[in-house]
Amino acid sequence: MPHFKDCIGAIDGVHVQASISQCDQVPYIGRKGIPTQNVMALCNFDMQFTFACAGWEGPANDSRVFLSALRDPQSNFPKPPNGKYYLVDVGYPQMKGFLGPYKGERYHILHFRRGEEPIGHKEIFNHAHSSLRSIIERTFGVWKKNGEFYVICQVILMKS
Numbered sequence: 001m002p003h004f005k006d007c008i009g010a011i012d013g014v015h016v017q018a019s020i021s022q023c024d025q026v027p028y029i030g031r032k033g034i035p036t037q038n039v040m041a042l043c044n045f046d047m048q049f050t051f052a053c054a055g056w057e058g059p060a061n062d063s064r065v066f067l068s069a070l071r072d073p074q075s076n077f078p079k080p081p082n083g084k085y086y087l088v089d090v091g092y093p094q095m096k097g098f099l100g101p102y103k104g105e106r107y108h109i110l111h112f113r114r115g116e117e118p119i120g121h122k123e124i125f126n127h128a129h130s131s132l133r134s135i136i137e138r139t140f141g142v143w144k145k146n147g148e149f150y151v152i153c154q155v156i157l158m159k160s
Helices: 062-071 109-113 120-144 150-160
Strands: 007-018 036-043 047-055 084-088
Touching: 007 120, 036 062, 036 120, 036 150, 047 062, 084 120
Parallel strands: 007 084
Antiparallel strands: 007 036, 036 047
16 A cells, blocks of 8 residues: 555564463462463564564553663663554554544544444545554464464573
C-alpha cells in the first residue's frame, strides 16, 4: 500500500503459558486463570521476528512492556530509522516511529467483514492499518503452530 511505504514492521504482545514454581505464580496469573508471560515481539513483512522481549508477567500491559524495552539500552530494541515506522495497536503509545490506528473508530478486520465497508478517511485508514498489522498475528500463529515459539521464549528468558 503506497501510503504505508515507510512501514518496516509491526509490534504486538502475545501471552504464552509460563512454567513457574507455585510460590512465584501469583503475579503471572492473568485473565485465563493460568500463569502466562506477556511476550512483546516485532516482525518484518517477511514474517521474521526481529526482536522479542519475554518474561513479563501475564497481566503486564503492552504499553509497559514496550516502554521498558524502548528505554532500556541493554535490550537492543531496534528503533526505526528516521522516516520509517512500525505499526502498533491501541495498546501502545502514539509516538514518532510507531503508528497506531485512530481510536474510537472501527478497526479490526472482523468489523469490516460483517458487510459494511469502511466509511470516512479514519475508517479507511484503520482498515488498511489493521490489514497490514495482521502480519504480526499471522507470524505469532505460525510460530505457535510449529511449537517453536515456546522454545524461543525459553531461550530468551534464560539469557535475561
